[in-house]
Amino acid sequence: MNRFLVVFLSLFVSSVFAYIDEYVNLGEQASSIKLSGKVFHKNPSIIRKMHPEFLRHKRDKTLRQGIRTNEYSLKGCVSCHANKNKINNQYYSVDKKGQFCSDCHKKVGVSFDCFSCHRTVPREDLL
């Protein structure tokens, strides 16, 4: 019985680690939200598919109408999905190789031009 328990537990634990590995580039804050069991995006597949449209819609509302809510704001994306370098405590740019944005965009072969103007790391006081 105990042997079964050990096997079961080790399988369980390894599956948890595999799960984390899969989302290694999710970003500092986003992975901690995910681990805590909270749901930030109700439907991540919609975000995955539609985020350009959401961002485009949001940018026009912000710039032209002055509606500065947090929903679908690029600042929000960057502040959650940026990874931190554990050694020097600095954030990696989200558009650098292997980071959240570029990782996926490279995989699907779609270029993006948000970060030639936008800040690629969370703002200073979040450091």
Added chain:
Amino acid sequence: MNKTLNRRDFIKIMNATTGVAIVASGITLTTFASVSEIPVTNKKRWGLLINTNKLTETDIDGMINACKQEQGWGTEIHSTASQKPAWIKKLKVKDKATNKVSSLALMCQHCEEPPCVDVCPTNASMKREDGIVLVDKHLCIGCRYCMMACPYDARSFVHETLNNQKEHMPRGKGTVEACTMCVHKVDKDETPACVESVNSEAVIFGNLYDESSQINRTLRVIQSSQIRADLNLNTGVRYSGI
């Protein structure tokens, strides 16, 4: 301890409670104000009034530095002097008859009928309903027509790759930029950085249409002028003392 509340203690407690209540209500109000979901309207028109008699040259330098700090420009290293962005400029004007020299801060004048918006081929140069003239850098192709059209030479072109921009102020190579009247602060009911940097009342910011605002009341009683008023652009930035 069976002490009865005397008059003085009662007043002290009441004062403290009212104070806390006022501060708390203020905090709640600003919290609500910071996330407005209502689009800006033309019921407001933001403007500045610059009094050149009160504004010293040090004040102008302070305004320029505050703008650099807030918006993150001025750290370009590869651009030549003429290429470097200048959102606010220090300008000296001289009356030929009396030789009186006054210095003034010149930035985007936030015209009601902006020539930069007229000439923009992509609609990137645009005016918000509340009178703030901005560049939509998502649409800007860097043709610089607006820089040619602006009578105030208020716009700059970014000539080099930038990084570590301010979160609220995306800036990038190949786009035009100018004073935004600190629109990100104005939307949170705050005052532009340059206005905050001046201690005296030399620069007043406010809603030109609101009859109870300081800028409106001041403009109604003093002599003020628009630079190049002959162009009939109806600028949002007004000057007095020149």
